[in-house]
Amino acid sequence: MNNREELAIWLRKQLEVREAVFDKIWQLLEKRRWLSEFARGECGAEDILRAAQDIREDYEHISSVADGIAQLSPPGREGREAPKEVSVQLDDYTQKRAQIFSQLAAALADTHPGVREFRRRILGGENVRLMEEQASEFLYEKNTSEDQRMALDELSWLANRLSRAYRWREDAAKWFVLTGVAPYVQPLSVTVSDHVSIKDYYPNTASIALMVEAWVDAKDVERVYRDVQRQVLGGDNRKKANRTLDAVLFVARQIREHGAEAWSKRVERWNKAHPERRYKSFRELRQVYERFLHPSYKAPKYEPSKRELWQVQRDNQRRRLLDEAKARRPPVAIPVVPDTSRRKGNRPLAYS
Numbered sequence: 001m002n003n004r005e006e007l008a009i010w011l012r013k014q015l016e017v018r019e020a021v022f023d024k025i026w027q028l029l030e031k032r033r034w035l036s037e038f039a040r041g042e043c044g045a046e047d048i049l050r051a052a053q054d055i056r057e058d059y060e061h062i063s064s065v066a067d068g069i070a071q072l073s074p075p076g077r078e079g080r081e082a083p084k085e086v087s088v089q090l091d092d093y094t095q096k097r098a099q100i101f102s103q104l105a106a107a108l109a110d111t112h113p114g115v116r117e118f119r120r121r122i123l124g125g126e127n128v129r130l131m132e133e134q135a136s137e138f139l140y141e142k143n144t145s146e147d148q149r150m151a152l153d154e155l156s157w158l159a160n161r162l163s164r165a166y167r168w169r170e171d172a173a174k175w176f177v178l179t180g181v182a183p184y185v186q187p188l189s190v191t192v193s194d195h196v197s198i199k200d201y202y203p204n205t206a207s208i209a210l211m212v213e214a215w216v217d218a219k220d221v222e223r224v225y226r227d228v229q230r231q232v233l234g235g236d237n238r239k240k241a242n243r244t245l246d247a248v249l250f251v252a253r254q255i256r257e258h259g260a261e262a263w264s265k266r267v268e269r270w271n272k273a274h275p276e277r278r279y280k281s282f283r284e285l286r287q288v289y290e291r292f293l294h295p296s297y298k299a300p301k302y303e304p305s306k307r308e309l310w311q312v313q314r315d316n317q318r319r320r321l322l323d324e325a326k327a328r329r330p331p332v333a334i335p336v337v338p339d340t341s342r343r344k345g346n347r348p349l350a351y352s
Helices: 004-015 020-033 034-039 044-066 092-110 115-121 132-140 146-166 168-177 218-232 243-260 263-273 281-292 309-328
Strands: 084-086 188-196 206-213
Touching: 004 020, 004 034, 004 044, 004 115, 020 034, 020 044, 020 309, 034 309, 044 206, 092 115, 115 146, 115 168, 132 168, 146 168, 168 309, 206 218, 218 309, 243 263, 243 281, 263 281
Parallel strands: none
Antiparallel strands: 084 188, 188 206
16 A cells, blocks of 8 residues: 555554544544654555554543543543452451441441430431431432531531541441441452553553451451452553663653654664664654553452442432432423414414
């Protein structure tokens, strides 16, 4: 193929993507100077295809995020995946100890002066507990009375103190005060988040956060982390070669000193400064840089953590409130525009 039009037809057939996605890929190929290099004969169609496939892989990840796990992205970000807390398998001892602590924390919290006072004044007695539906209505209904708002503010303040003392989430602490249901204290929780972008000025990043009780066996922590890490990376965490790290650092400094410029100039400077570690072409240097900047991360295969009762009730109540609000919304009035067309003889149509 000798021109851009033939390249575009061939590339579209190879990628098999929607027209809108292909247009975006084509724009990025243009921006990253692949197309101008192809026109000058500095790279071939297969080089263009590999670059386009890398971009498509990012797009496919972004599409999976948009199917239900995406949050609003910062300006300019193509995809930002919501952090996912995943469940992990722990041994019987760890689970049993966590369950015992959860029950012990609830027993101690029942004697907390703040909990006893709130239940006495707001619920009508220290031994009073609300049913699930009553607690949902108390927490999530749209309340207008001043007394109710003050009670919710007091409950939020109390839940903040309880969450720090007993290792609970604040919403779980609120649910406990109202219903007496003991929140489960996760001995080891894992949250995975990643940020994907096809912008030249944003890198792809991923993080794994572990919240671990101090008594959990360090071997279990290492095992869980390694397992999650392999899933996110798609394999073992192999160290980058020193040549790769030095090359990426070199490119970063070139960008800061010279801004956007042809890769041929960058590889020329690299080869001059490092004759013993030469790159045969600028495409090799650029590929090293691109793979470092935009690595591919995968979602962990663990199931999401099981939701507690307060989470289920919260979501159900919010859904009911949304449905009720939609039902109360008045129908949209569609204005009737009279037909001003004329019949033969310039006589207007009659309207009844």
